[in-house]
Amino acid sequence: MKFESQKVAMPYFIFALILFAGQIVFGLIMGLQYVAGDFLTEYIPFNVARMVHTNLLIVWLLFGFMGASFYLVPEECDTELYSPLLAKITFWVFAAAGVATILGYLLVPYSALADLTFNELLPTMGREFLEQPTITKIGIVIVCLAFIFNIGMTILKGKKTVINMVLVTGLIGLAVFFLFAFYNPSNLALDKYFWWWTVHLWVEGVWELILGAILAFVLIKVTGVDREVIEKWLYVIIAMALISGLIGMGHHYFWIGPGTYWLWLGSIFSAIEPLPFFMMVVFAFRMVAERKHQHGNKIATTWALGTAVMAFLGAGVWGFIHTLAPVNYYTHGSQITAAHGHLAFFGAYAMIVLAIISYTMPIMRGRPQGNSIAAQKIERFAFWTMCISMLGITLALTAAGAWQVALQRLPESGEALGFMAVQDKLAPVFWLRQIFGVVFLLGLIAYFCSFFVGETEEEASDLEGLTPESAR
Amino acid sequence: MAERFTKSMARNIYYGGSFFFFLLLLGLTFDTMLELPERDHRENITPSVANGKHLWEKNNCVGCHSLMGEGAYYAPELANVFDRRGGSNEQVFKSYLRAWMSIQPIQTPGRRKMPQFNLAPEEVDDIANFLIWTSRINDNDWPPNIEG
Numbered sequence: 357m358k359f360e361s362q363k364v365a366m367p368y369f370i371f372a373l374i375l376f377a378g379q380i381v382f383g384l385i386m387g388l389q390y391v392a393g394d395f396l397t398e399y400i401p402f403n404v405a406r407m408v409h410t411n412l413l414i415v416w417l418l419f420g421f422m423g424a425s426f427y428l429v430p431e432e433c434d435t436e437l438y439s440p441l442l443a444k445i446t447f448w449v450f451a452a453a454g455v456a457t458i459l460g461y462l463l464v465p466y467s468a469l470a471d472l473t474f475n476e477l478l479p480t481m482g483r484e485f486l487e488q489p490t491i492t493k494i495g496i497v498i499v500c501l502a503f504i505f506n507i508g509m510t511i512l513k514g515k516k517t518v519i520n521m522v523l524v525t526g527l528i529g530l531a532v533f534f535l536f537a538f539y540n541p542s543n544l545a546l547d548k549y550f551w552w553w554t555v556h557l558w559v560e561g562v563w564e565l566i567l568g569a570i571l572a573f574v575l576i577k578v579t580g581v582d583r584e585v586i587e588k589w590l591y592v593i594i595a596m597a598l599i600s601g602l603i604g605m606g607h608h609y610f611w612i613g614p615g616t617y618w619l620w621l622g623s624i625f626s627a628i629e630p631l632p633f634f635m636m637v638v639f640a641f642r643m644v645a646e647r648k649h650q651h652g653n654k655i656a657t658t659w660a661l662g663t664a665v666m667a668f669l670g671a672g673v674w675g676f677i678h679t680l681a682p683v684n685y686y687t688h689g690s691q692i693t694a695a696h697g698h699l700a701f702f703g704a705y706a707m708i709v710l711a712i713i714s715y716t717m718p719i720m721r722g723r724p725q726g727n728s729i730a731a732q733k734i735e736r737f738a739f740w741t742m743c744i745s746m747l748g749i750t751l752a753l754t755a756a757g758a759w760q761v762a763l764q765r766l767p768e769s770g771e772a773l774g775f776m777a778v779q780d781k782l783a784p785v786f787w788l789r790q791i792f793g794v795v796f797l798l799g800l801i802a803y804f805c806s807f808f809v810g811e812t813e814e815e816a817s818d819l820e821g822l823t824p825e826s827a828r
Numbered sequence: 829m830a831e832r833f834t835k836s837m838a839r840n841i842y843y844g845g846s847f848f849f850f851l852l853l854l855g856l857t858f859d860t861m862l863e864l865p866e867r868d869h870r871e872n873i874t875p876s877v878a879n880g881k882h883l884w885e886k887n888n889c890v891g892c893h894s895l896m897g898e899g900a901y902y903a904p905e906l907a908n909v910f911d912r913r914g915g916s917n918e919q920v921f922k923s924y925l926r927a928w929m930s931i932q933p934i935q936t937p938g939r940r941k942m943p944q945f946n947l948a949p950e951e952v953d954d955i956a957n958f959l960i961w962t963s964r965i966n967d968n969d970w971p972p973n974i975e976g
Contacts, residue, residue, distance in 0.1 A: 390902070393940035397933075401943050402902050403891025466888040467945070475886070482885025484899050518839075540885075542878035544958075545868035545965055548898065549860070584835060591838035598846040602853045611970035612896045613868050614860045619968065621856070686972055689897030689905060769974040775904040776940075 357719050359430045361437035366720050367447050368423030369713045373804070375416035375454070376706070380797055382409040387790040391783050400462070407461050407487045413701060414485065415454045420709030421530075421566050422446075425507050425523060427716045428573045433514025438506050446502050453495040457488055479540055483547070485555055486537045493537055500531040518587040519569045519576075522594060526565030533557045545613030556605045559705075560629065560671075564597040567667070567708045568636075571660060574715050575640060578657045580648035589639045593632045600628035607679050611688055619681040626679040630672030633664075633704075640664035653718060653726025655735045659711035662743060666703025674699050674750065686765045691782070692757030699750040702742075710803075717807075727806070735806040741799030748792035756785040867966040879951075880958025887945050894976075896967055902940065905976030910956075910963040912974050922956045 357363065386405045388395045430437045437443060460469045466482070473489035475481050480490045488496070504527055511520050536553040572590045576583055606622025640661050651657065674696040678687040687693070714735065718727045726732060764778045773781070865871075884890070889906075890899035896907040913928075914921025929952050933941040947955075 386902075389940070393938055397941040397943075402940070403888045403900070403943075406891050406900050406902070407888065466891075467886045470886045479882060479885065482888050482890065484890050487888060487891075518835075542873055542881055543868060543870050544881060544895075544962055545864060545870075547881075548896065549857075549864075588833070588835045588838045591835065591842045595838070595842035595845050598842075599849050602846070602849040603856070605853070609860075611967045612898070613864060613965050613967060615863045615867065616968060617856075618860075685970060688970065689894045689899075689901060691901060694901055764975050765972050767973070772973050772975040774975050779940075 357724075358434075359436050361440040361443075362427045362430050362716075363720055364437065364440050364443040364447070365423040365427035365716060367444075368419045368426065369717060371447070371451055372416045372419035372423060372709060373713070375412045375419065377800060377804070378458075379409055379412040379416060380793075380800055382406075382412065384790070384793050384797065387786070387793045390779075390786045391790065404461055404466070407466075408458055410485055411461070411487060412458065413706075417705050417709060419450070420705075420712070421527070421563075421570075422450075422503055424566075424570050424709065424712040424716075425503075425527065427712070427720075428570070429507050429510050429520060429523065430514070432517045432520045432573070433510055435510065435514035438509035438513065442502060442506050446499055446506070449495070450499045453492055453499070457492045460489065461487075478538065480538055483540065483551060486551070490538075493534075497531070497534065500527075500534065504528060504531055517583075518590060519573050522565050522572075522590060523569035526562045526569065529562030529565065530558060533562060548612045549609070549614060552605055552608045556601075556608055559701075560601040560604060561598060563705060564601065564632070565594050567663075567704055568594045568597070570708050570712050571636070571640065571663060574656065574660045574711055575643045577715060578651040578653065578660065579643045579646070580651075581643045581646055582648075586643060589635070589643075593635050593639065596628070596632035596635065600625050600631065604629050607681075607684065610681050610684055623680045627676065629679070630668065630676050633668040633672035636664045637668045651725070653715060653732075655732045655739065656711065656715035656726065658736065658739055659707060659714045662739060663703065663707040663711050666699065666707055666743060666746070668703070669747075670696065670699030670701070670703035670750070674754075686761050687757060690757045690760050690765070691753050692761070695750045695753035695757055698753065699746060702746045728809075731806050731809045734802055734809050738799050738803035738806060741802060742796055745792045745795040745799060749789050749796065752785045752789035752792060756782045756789070759785070869961070869964055872961055872964070874957065876954045876957045877961045878958075880954035880956070880961075883947065883951055883955050884958060887947075892942070895962065896965070897970065903942065905971060906959055907962050907965075907967070908971060908974060908976055910960045912976070914960075918956075918960060921960065922953055925956045925959075926952050 382400075382405050385396060385400060386402060386409060389397065389402050389405065426437060426443055460472075464472065466487075469489060470476075470481050473481075473491050475490055478490050480493055481487055486493075504524070507524060507527065511524055514520075533554050536550050539547075539550050541547055568590050572586050575581065576586055602625075603621050604626040606618040607626040609618040609622060641664075644657060644661060678684050678692050678696065718724075727735070759782055760778050763773045763781060764775065765772070767773075884895075889895075892900050892903040894901060894905045894907075897905065910916065910921050913924050926949055929945070929947060932944045
């Protein structure tokens with residue numbers, strides 16, 4: 357670690373991982389509710405579990421991105437962070453707001469939460485992924501601004517590398533496009549059109565810049581390859597991501613009101629969307645093949661390569677299989693969408709955060725060449741368990757989706773089975789998904805264990821660094 | 829990559845390309861905004877329809893159901909529920925929805941449960957009006973059949 361202030365990343369990462377564990381637990385509850393419909397419904401109705409599952413995902417990834425930025429920006433800028441104190445305040449405000457929001461979801465009915473938070477003054481709640489109370493949304497904006505101010509001032513006083521610039525444009529885009537979360541007209545068609553300006557332009561737009569910048573940073577560190585080469589790749593990859601992703605938004609405009617030309621534009625441009633992910637795979641493997649030194653943290657390299665591969669599969673391949681309008685006409689809103697969503701989010705965004713954590717956490721804990729061999733071995737087991745079980749979840753959901761389309765969508769009205777009847781028939785694949793979900797949890801537990809394994813006596817004293825309070 | 833392809837060329841593709849396609853997106857959005865009134869029939873958004881949407885959001889219906897294919901996939905698609913359960917007759921659909929909402933949660937063991945939201949009959953009618961309005965948006969004939 358070059359600069360003391362990089363250490364503010366640590367509480368962000370630790371809290372991100374705690375929320376990640378919560379996300380998985382609620383995922384398992386929902387998975388069970390798919391097949392045992394009355395499981396826990398009195399206490400955690402499905403809509404609440406789902407809100408917690410997806411909101412925790414968004415928030416833990418944001419914590420991960422923020423931690424990654426606080427670690428890599430000072431190092432890239434070659435200067436201390438502008439304000440470590442502001443970074444710590446941002447952390448506690450964001451963590452408290454996040455926890456309060458999740459508790460709100462769990463403890464009171466959603467409509468009561470809306471009343472409690474004065475939703476009627478500026479109604480923004482109750483839309484998929486944007487369920488947060490309006491005051492939480494305002495809080496997110498304030499936290500984002502404080503965070504971007506801190507990162508921006510650091511970059512202004514330090515070196516402006518390509519990685520810095522790409523990262524900060526991604527972060528500014530994240531803040532700007534979140535503002536569409538506040539636009540909620542009575543006209544559902546308009547609401548949906550601009551809802552995607554947050555949702556799509558995040559995950560298939562500006563987040564890809566953040567992903568690219570973090571991946572490039574990790575690859576520079578673990579391979580020692582010349583920065584010039586990596587930067588050129590980074591530019592081309594994110595250029596392709598934005599060029600395809602901006603008009604690729606049309607694949608969400610097929611069936612929600614906008615006109616017919618979107619059927620063509622959305623299909624053509626989203627067919628290009630896998631390309632940047634494919635380039636990312638080639639890029640990552642080439643950089644590792646051409647590496648100039650052998651970094652001791654081998655598992656960090658594995659995470660970086662894994663991110664590229666799984667992002668290509670999840671976002672690229674699984675996105676492509678249902679992105680063309682004639683196919684999407686039958687698959688839209690089916691379990692195929694769920695299959696794609698799971699693998700894409702895990703491969704692209706969960707794994708890049710785990711990659712940067714894997715690279716930086718040992719350094720912040722005083723082991724610049726990575727954890728002990730025993731710890732890396734367990735982390736490697738966790739890597740494969742999580743990747744394989746997520747592929748299992750995806751394949752099970754894909755089978756469920758294809759079956760659903762065959763029973764419910766392809767036959768004519770009158771011959772097609774109804775939604776609930778189809779869901780009953782899909783139970784075997786939903787059970788299979790649940791089994792893979794449990795395996796994923798085991799992988800995650802192994803991952804957490806790797807933080808506590810293989811320490812010598814004097815190293816063990818570092819472990820208290822794992823609580824947010826002591827990370828200063 | 830070939831030596832002739834320089835970093836500054838890559839940078840220009842990134843900044844120039846993104847800028848161009850963002851402008852294109854803005855242009856297409858402007859065009860869509862001109863076309864949308866004919867497709868969404870916004871002139872029929874009465875206070876009741878608007879309140880129906882508000883109640884839809886306030887009770888997080890999208891956390892289980894999908895609407896025009898978006899939302900959760902745990903409970904049936906509702907953009908065409910008016911056609912499926914009301915036979916495209918507004919009065920039939922409203923009576924159906926009132927009856928349906930009042931009997932929740934249905935106590936069949938193992939069945940997925942819809943919560944009881946304790947809405948007033950007029951509020952259920954507002955939601956019905958919102959779903960009727962939604963079913964008439966021109967959505968390029970999605971879904972493929974009445975089962976959604």
